[in-house]
Amino acid sequence: MLFRNLIALGALWMLLGQTGVAQEQKSPPPTTERPVATPVRPKASPTPTEPPITFNSVHVDGPYIALTFDDGPSATLTPKLLDLLAARHLKATFFVVGQNAADHPDILRRAVKEGHEIANHSWSHPNLGKMSDEAVRRELQKTDDAIAAAIGKRPTLLRPPYGSITARQKKWIHDEFGYRIIIWDVDPLDWKRPGPSVVTARILKETVPGSIVLSHDIHPPTIEAMPATFDQLMKKGFKSVTVTELLAMETPRPPKPTPSPAVPHATAIPSPSPVSSPPPPTATPGG
Ligand SMILES: [Zn+2]
Secondary structure, X not given: OHHHHHHHHHHHHHHHHHHHHHHHHHOOOOOOOOOOOOOOOXXXXXOOOOOOOEEOEOOOOOOXXXXXXXXXXXXXXXXXXXXXXXXXXXXXXXXXOHHHHXXXXXXXXXXXXXXXXXXEOOOOOOOHHHOOHHHHHHHHHHHHHHHHHHXXXXXXXXXXXXXXXXXXXXHHHHHHHOOXXXXXXXXXXXXXXXXXXHHHHHHHHHOOOOEEEEEEOOOHHHHHXXXXXXXXXXXXXXXEOXXXXXXXXXXOOOOOOOOOOOOOOOOOOOOOOOOOOOOOOOOOOOO
């Protein structure tokens, strides 16, 4: 009788043990992302575990925008632009081409003195997305050095020419240089020189709080467009800050009513090209 009871007990023990194993197998492996005690509502960020590296715009509470100017500095046009900005107490970010920066360190110094930000836009404006890591590294390092030599401070932002950069490049560039990758959400296509009033109208139509506005301080009509553009943006209540200041203002994006988690970014282009941000390099020499 005792023997039988023992067998029954043993069988029960094994059964319980198996159930325990089955439960363990069913439950997902524990990770650090899982809430421990209180369930936490997932953040709207596409990568909740890591801070994002790339920005097309920034979600902010307030009328803040970033005006960005690429491809300079220009010996004649950039000082004119600085005058226009200073007269209105507006701040901008200059994504400079390294070889131009090396030619005009005085313009960079003036820009910084007046509250603007200087950032990296490569040395010679190539399509980084199609280059070897070593070649990209040289483009970025030379520009980083030229900026540091001019203003005594290294840049913390990169805008790849044409917005062309692969996801893998973003990661190693961020790891090596500490750069955040800045694209844009407002593109007036000013490099096509459509006329100053068209540039102004396009920027006014597309700019929303948190926008990163792209323009180029190497085209005379772009500079001509800026007085009206600045005045009308200010009339609409927008306040211009540097990109780094805008990033510091970022607040979580509210969850969308119809989320599409399969798409990492609404702007991603499903193409074999290495470009992961708009506009595609074949469509525009912008940026
Ligand atoms: Zn550019």
